[in-house]
Amino acid sequence: MKYSKHMLNILTAKKFKGIGDAWIFKNLKKDLPLEEILSLLKKHLIKENSTDDEKEKFTEKYFKEKQKEVINNLDKLSGFYDGIVVFGDKNFPKLRTNQKIKDIDHPMVLFYKGDISLLDLSNHNVAVIGLLEPDEFIEKQERDIVDRLAKNNITIVSGLALGCDRIAHHQALCSGSKTIAILPSPLNNIIPKQCNPIAEYIGNKGGLLITEYYDEPESKYELNGRFIRRDRLQALFSDSVLLIASYSKSMSDKDKSCDSGARHAMEKAKAYGITRAVMYSTSNIKDDKYALNRELMKSDKDIIVVNPHAINDTIDRLLIKEEKQKSLF
Template sequence: MKYSDNALNILTAKTFNGIGDAWINKNLSKTKTSPLELIVELLAKSVKKETVSEEIFLQRKSNIEKQILLLGDSCDGVVAIGDEKFPTHRGAVKESEQPNVLFYKGDLGLLSLENTNVAVIGVLTPDEDTEMDERKIVSLLVQQDAVIVSGLAQGCDFIAHDQTLKFGGATVAILPSPLNNIMPVKHREFAQQIFETGGLLITEYYDAPSTKMELSSRYIRRDRLQALFSDIVILSASYTPNSVDPTALKIDSGSRHAMEKSLEYSIPRAVIYHEKYQRNPKYDLNRQVMKDAKVIVIDPTNPMPMITQILNLDKSPSSNQESDDGQMGLF
């Protein structure tokens, strides 16, 4: 497993009270590693209600390294801001939401800005027609060398990954769990297929969530990564929180998080939609998102015009600038 001393330092810093992503991204360099002495000095100025010293820091760092090593072969490595291979996010992302540590298995190069990364997301229980539409569109994207990004959940996420592999493409699965405990359990063997065929698994976590609330939070945090590591987010189908569907055991509206974040980050959005779905509640979110005139609407009966538009999106550096400090394309 590959990891730098810098990555361990950043993970250790995040164990101190009040130290989160915003602090890390504001105080530690994105272009070079920060020495331990500087990190401890900065922490001592910021941390309240607990002591910060090099001795305490090094003890916590040792414990974290032991936990990381327990990941074994499930993880190829860890990268952090300041590391040469840490990937650049797309869009204008505030410091509190920019990733700073990633655990990965597979080809980290798939997150490069040189690729056209397309997130394809949607409901956990798609209809047969929805699946057919999504598979058609994903296959067209893959044939044009797009990298397909999704979250490995059942339903639309799985369809996106699966269709990519069937057409010999590369896919990125972004997880809310550590790499040695992939969720959902039934997709663990499939996750192995992803990295064995040139794809990538990534997560921000090396330990399991301690509560259901923390797990829910991780899913939402995962959804922001789907947006910020993609050049566009495509919604296959999804309910809204207010949807009514007598045939559904549960109203799944989790896709809204990635769609909201893509809007917030100024990352383009698209939906798959045809008028035949006008009475289908599983397309409520699609209809809601379509109210934004900037959203690309992909007609599944004639998808190529919009696929071409997606593949020709402007990817100039100005579209990838950071929102807080005005720096651009640093990683």
């Protein structure tokens, strides 16, 4: 496949020490000549007081060597994706926020398999997120809610994790809706492996798989960061975010087995001005699995509360797509 020069320059620049997503968005929103990119990189190193050895690496020869490594990794993805979109491309998806967001939060390159038009602003997308290990009662209630959303032509967005994410994707498909899975890994290495079958079905049957990644993380720290980065995209590409169930921050901090991905997504939704909702009823008042739901209800009077025992009476606000101006960024 032929790769765009702009995309290759972005991915190559990210290979250099100290160059992150914020720098990329600030400096490489447009396709620049290589000489200008090298000049910007050198200025950044001088500003960061980098060593002479590091500065010497910013030559055209070294840049092109790193670009060959990028191309080799991209070639390994052959057959696993349908396309790549870069910020500035006509079909690069608009973000569903009216807020000015941090440079670091802007996606710049997306690899996808399936129908990229599901990210068009005209499409009504609702993210459904939650626990990695929901009990059977939570699963039943989640399926009922997703079924109602799906039958109102709403596309279900989630992160293809185990538990509530996978349930959301599966129920959307069972209810005849489209679903979007946002991944923390390359398309040739679905994480977790247990989600490979449903990922393949989504990508080949009218849904959409998207990721910012084409290579493997170099450390566990980087992998953890990718999960958190994935969480923000669930908010940026959704009209609203619905939390099924999750533990509180204090529980997650105390016990790392209490997953925190849903909390990250809900925090980002608030920062971006995206509508937030929680599933809750008074019967959950002593259940720790709903601790985050309770915290959010207490701190945000505008949050939508969907009662799983009275879905028809409480879900209406999620069925209405609010008109938002296109992101200017």
